[in-house]
Amino acid sequence: xxxxxxxxxxxxxxxxxxxxxxxxxxxxxxxxxxxxxxxxxxxxxxxxxxxxxxxxxxxxxxxxxxxxxxxxxxxxxxxxxxxxxxxxxxxxxxxxxxxxxxxxxxxxxxxxxxxxxxxxxxxxxxxxxxxxxxxxxxxxxxxxxxxxxxxxxxxxxxxxxxxxxxxxxxxxxxxxxxxxxxxxxxxxxxxxxxxxxxxxxxxxxxxxxxxxxxxxxxxxxxxxxxxxxxxxxxxxxxxxxxxxxxxxxxxxxxxxxxxxxxxxxxxxxxxxxxxxxxxxxxxxxxxxxxxxxxxxxxxxxxxxxxxxxxxxxxxxxxxxxxxxxxxxxxxxxxxxxxxxxxxxxxxxxxxxxxxxxxxxxxxxxxxxxxxxxxxxxxxxxxxxxx
Amino acid sequence: xxxxxxxxxxxxxxxxxxxxxxxxxxxxxxxxxxxxxxxxxxxxxxxxxxxxxxxxxxxxxxxxxxxxxxxxxxxxxxxxxxxxxxxxxxxxxxxxxxxxxxxxxxxxxxxxxxxxxxxxxxxxxxxxxxxxxxxxxxxxxxxxxxxxxxxxxxxxxxxxxxxxxxxxxxxxxxxxxxxxxxxxxxxxxxxxxxxxxxxxxxxxxxxxxxxxxxxxxxxxxxxxxxxxxxxxxxxxxxxxxxxxxxxxxxxxxxxxxxxxxxxxxxxxxxxxxxxxxxxxxxxxxxxxxxxxxxxxxxxxxxxxxxxxxxxxxxxxxxxxxxxxxx
Numbered sequence: 203x204x205x206x207x208x209x210x211x212x213x214x215x216x217x218x219x220x221x222x223x224x225x226x227x228x229x230x231x232x233x234x235x236x237x238x239x240x241x242x243x244x245x246x247x248x249x250x251x252x253x254x255x256x257x258x259x260x261x262x263x264x265x266x267x268x269x270x271x272x273x274x275x276x277x278x279x280x281x282x283x284x285x286x287x288x289x290x291x292x293x294x295x296x297x298x299x300x301x302x303x304x305x306x307x308x309x310x311x312x313x314x315x316x317x318x319x320x321x322x323x324x325x326x327x328x329x330x331x332x333x334x335x336x337x338x339x340x341x342x343x344x345x346x347x348x349x350x351x352x353x354x355x356x357x358x359x360x361x362x363x364x365x366x367x368x369x370x371x372x373x374x375x376x377x378x379x380x381x382x383x384x385x386x387x388x389x390x391x392x393x394x395x396x397x398x399x400x401x402x403x404x405x406x407x408x409x410x411x412x413x414x415x416x417x418x419x420x421x422x423x424x425x426x427x428x429x430x431x432x433x434x435x436x437x438x439x440x441x442x443x444x445x446x447x448x449x450x451x452x453x454x455x456x457x458x459x460x461x462x463x464x465x466x467x468x469x470x471x472x473x474x475x476x477x478x479x480x481x482x483x484x485x486x487x488x489x490x491x492x493x494x495x496x497x498x499x500x501x502x503x504x505x506x507x508x509x510x511x512x513x514x515x516x517x518x519x520x521x522x523x524x525x526x527x528x529x530x531x532x533x534x535x536x537x538x539x540x541x542x543x544x545x546x547x548x549x550x551x552x553x554x555x556x557x558x559x560x561x562x563x564x565x566x567x568x569x570x571x572x573x574x575x576x577x578x579x580x581x582x583x584x585x586x587x588x
Numbered sequence: 589x590x591x592x593x594x595x596x597x598x599x600x601x602x603x604x605x606x607x608x609x610x611x612x613x614x615x616x617x618x619x620x621x622x623x624x625x626x627x628x629x630x631x632x633x634x635x636x637x638x639x640x641x642x643x644x645x646x647x648x649x650x651x652x653x654x655x656x657x658x659x660x661x662x663x664x665x666x667x668x669x670x671x672x673x674x675x676x677x678x679x680x681x682x683x684x685x686x687x688x689x690x691x692x693x694x695x696x697x698x699x700x701x702x703x704x705x706x707x708x709x710x711x712x713x714x715x716x717x718x719x720x721x722x723x724x725x726x727x728x729x730x731x732x733x734x735x736x737x738x739x740x741x742x743x744x745x746x747x748x749x750x751x752x753x754x755x756x757x758x759x760x761x762x763x764x765x766x767x768x769x770x771x772x773x774x775x776x777x778x779x780x781x782x783x784x785x786x787x788x789x790x791x792x793x794x795x796x797x798x799x800x801x802x803x804x805x806x807x808x809x810x811x812x813x814x815x816x817x818x819x820x821x822x823x824x825x826x827x828x829x830x831x832x833x834x835x836x837x838x839x840x841x842x843x844x845x846x847x848x849x850x851x852x853x854x855x856x857x858x859x860x861x862x863x864x865x866x867x868x869x870x871x872x873x874x875x876x877x878x879x880x881x882x883x884x885x886x887x888x889x890x891x892x893x894x895x896x897x898x899x900x901x902x903x904x905x906x907x908x909x910x911x912x913x914x
Contacts, residue, residue, distance in 0.1 A: 312659075340690070344698035345662070352694050356686045362652055363687070366659020373641060374663070393683070396652035403647055557697040558731050560755035564783065565830040566731075 233430075234444055234476055237451040240504045242512025250455040256519040262303060262450050263514060264528055266295040266507045269319040271532040272328045275539045276318075276335070280485045284543050285335040289316045293448070293480030296506030297413050299323060300453025301381065301475070304461055308349065308378040310371075312364035315353040316413075317383050324350040328535075329542040338549055358384055358391030361410065365397045368406035368464075379464040380408045381457070387418025389434065390426045398438040398470070407464035409457065410435075410472045413447060415479035420492035435472035447477025448506040478504070551577060590776035597767040599741040600630050602775075603748035604668065608638045611666060614752060617644045617653055618670030618706075627672055628708055628767055650680035657703050658688055666702045666752060674709040674761075675718025675888075681726075688757045689732030700755040704748075709737075710801045710851050711898055712765035714891040721888050722852035727759045728829035728861075735829040736782060737761035739803035741771035743826060746779035754782065761828075763801035783827035785835035791821035794845040794911055797836060797862060799825040802849045802899060809904040820908065828858050836862060837869045844875035845911045849899050854882040876914035879907045 235247050254262075273291050280288040291298060294316070302323025305311065313320055321331055326348050333342040334353060341352035354360035364382030371378055388394055389412060401408050414431055416423055427434070435442030441463075445456040453475055460471035478501035482489050489498075514520040555570040594602070607614045616631055622645035625632030635643035646653050650671060657667035671677045677684075684705065691701055711720035728735045734756050738744040744762070751758040780786070788803060789810050796806040803824045810820035823839050825831060840846050846866055848859035859880035866878050881899045889897045 339694075339696065341694035342696055345695060346699065351662070352691070354687075356682065359655065359683065359687050362655025362683065363659040363662065365652075366656030366661075367663045368659070369656060370660045370663025370665055373665070392679075393651055393655060396647070396649040396655065399647050399649060400652050400656050557693040557695075559734070560692055560697070560700045563734070563756075563830050564832070568833075 234446040234449075235452045235456050236446040236449050237455060238449045238509055238513055240448070240509050242509045242516060244451075244513065247452070247455075250452065250459060252451055252455040254451070259510070259514060260520050260524060262299055262454070263507070263510050263520070264531075265299040265303065265319070265322060266450060266510065267528055268532060268535055269295050269299060269322050270507060271536055272322070272539060273318055275536040276332060277481070277485065279332075279540065279543050280335070285332060286337050287335050287484050287486060289484045290479075290481040291316050291318050293478045293501065293506070294413055294415055294475075295319055296450035296510075297411075297447040297453050297475035297477045300450040301411050301457040301473070304454050304457035305381065306378065306461075308376070309461065310349045310351070310364075310367055310378065310380045312351045312360040312367070312380065312382045313353055314357075314360065314383050314385060314388070315355050316385075317353070320383065321350055324348040326350050329539055329546075332539070332543050333546065336543060336546055338546055358388035358393040358397075360384070361388070361394050361397035362400070364408050365401045365404075365406050368401065368408035368470075369404050371407055372405070372467075377465045378407070379461045380406075381411055381461070382408060383411050383413065385418060386412065386414040386416065386423045386426050386431060387421065388412075389431055398435070398440075398472075401470040402438045402440050405467070405469040407467070408470045409460040409464055410470060411457065412472065412474045413477055414474050415447075415477050417479055417483065417489070417493065419483040419487055422493075430474070432472055432474035435470075440470045440472065442472040442474065444474045444476055447475030448501075448504045448509070450506055450510055591772055591774045593770050593772050594741050595768050595770050596738070596741045596744045596763070597628060597630055599745040599771075599773050600748055600762065601632055601634070602773075603745045604631060604634060605637070607668070607749065607752040608634065608642055611752075613664060613666045615642055615644060615660060615665050615667045616670070617646050617657055617667050619646055619648055619653070619672050621645060621670050626670055628764065630706070630708075630762070630767075631670065650676055650678075651683050654680040654683040654688060654703075654705065658683065658691070658701065661701050661703050662699060666704075668704040668706060668752060671705060671707045673715075673719045674707055674721040674723055677705075677707055677723065680705075684727070684733070684757075684759070685730050689730050692756070693732060701757050702752075702755050703757045704751045704760050705757070706760045706762060708764035708767075709761045710763050710765060711888065711894045712801065714894070716891070717888070720891075720894065722850065722883065724759075724761055724828050724850075725852055725857050728858060733757055733759055733829060734783070734827070735759045735761065736827045737763060737800035738826065739763065739766065739788075739798075739800055739824050741769070742773045743824075745773045745775065747782055747826065750779065750782040761800060766801055766804065769804070783830050783832060785826055785832035786824045787821060787835070787839065788824045789820065789822040791819040791843065793819045793843060794847065794908055795821045795823055795836075795839040795843045796847050796849060796904065796908075797823045797825060797839075798849045799828060800851075802851060805899060805901060805904060806849055809901050809908065812901060812905060813908055818908065818912065831858075831862065831865075833865050833869065836866060840866050841870050841873040844873055845914075846874075846878045847881060847904070847907045847911055848878065849881045849904055849907075850883075851898055852883055853885050854880045855885045857882055876911045879911050881907045
């Protein structure tokens, strides 16, 4: 911005009713729910008070640190050729841990492919998340063992699955809730719009948790929407709220409130976690080609982990021994993940034909037999060669 | 009485009623399926008897219908969704192909997706654009889906029962121009497996392979050929994925001549797959190349031209003659 344009922007304008009526909130001026400032100061919000014990605060910090460590290890493993691809969550730890820790065990999560922190909160072994990125499966975990559905790669599809699941929860008369994760890019998808429609019409107990990390690969949020994303909810008839996505306390409080609302039978809520993806969309793209270094630097100052650490230190809620022990735990986790990935066996070739159908399929049976015979022919020639 | 004469539409309605009655987890979802009973009245009276929680009128959004059905299935329900017409399935095609078909495999078999997608399909009713298509090959090509189509009232009744009880996603194509054809339904007989083909007419000179709306045309063609002294066998495939190739092979080896008939375009259609498999399986038994009769590689035509596009008696008999001339 030039000096002239800055000056022009500061010049007071004549307030006319016309212009003020036409004025819309801009994405660059978010009205955020915030409970912890970037400097690590606790602030209050009239609608979202939260009172956590020192233990709980340290727990959130630990979750974020370990999730970041896991993520860094996976990124390194991709660079070393151990993973085919990785979608880093760097910068989004507060949004994921805050919302993830708001969930009850009987709630159900429908993630995208970047919810490593939420998976952590659900007790999914992080090494399970790596199978699809290593290429040994397309998911591989039992969604029902942690109420954490498989990662979904097609953008936005899972919001409808979450809505349908939530319709089922309501039919069952259960008081659990469902949460659907998606990004700012997904908000442009028809499936997300349809999930808003269905959830509102059927009053489904679902929370839509949009992590607006500002970039859909190289496309900025301005390419997805002309209004702040949380305001979309209003048009569907349910509340939307924008939360500081780098503030783990605010993410926890706002998600908890939305989940409670769902449990009370009051229907869906859209939570927009205003955050920033610090790294690339995946290891395949290069963010230096599409965004400015200054932007990243500005967001670095809002780092979710540093701000909670500042608060913990300032309020003397954690001592040096805690941080040292956590460093060690991080290294242990990194090592465990590294070793687990390298030890991950390639699937048996016959696994090609497994699990396509629950009730079996004669065509697959025929192809399986042909493939088995083909495989066996190599074993025979190996025998002959001896 | 166990045996009753009813239309295919009535048989489907009775079958859906039985499914709702048998299992509280069965749901029916779709546009207009409630009070109206569906545009073809297949769900007539079901909402009245089972309530709005079991027979669910949905927003007008096909991807939403299938996508939420997937979520309901994950929660333990068994949704039967109605897509109003063949050409309207494409907004839901993404959810069917990228999600419904693959989720069981992605979870290494830990979850099941017992969803039935009902699609009234095919032409011959003088409808407008997008109301007469036969997209079965697009679904049969996708691993994880099973694709079936009944041709008569008894199959409509029983195949729907079997589809609802299947733990796999089933694309259930209903031959809409046959909805009002009547046939006997024995509601107590034990049916054969869902994916087994049935020989609906025995013959020795040539085999007509068909499914859904074309079975009737083929039976008429066989009857007409009989008058000329030709003995034609008709095989009702019933399932397009998987296909009962054993039954086709048995018949092909018996007659040595096969003509596959379907409404969908011949190009890349199910007839191509059948012809290729027959060639692989019983090349030396064939007296003639496998011929195909079907739609052309053009958009489904306006109603005034659909009789030219759809395989009728004459086109089938012409193919029979060509095969027998080899």
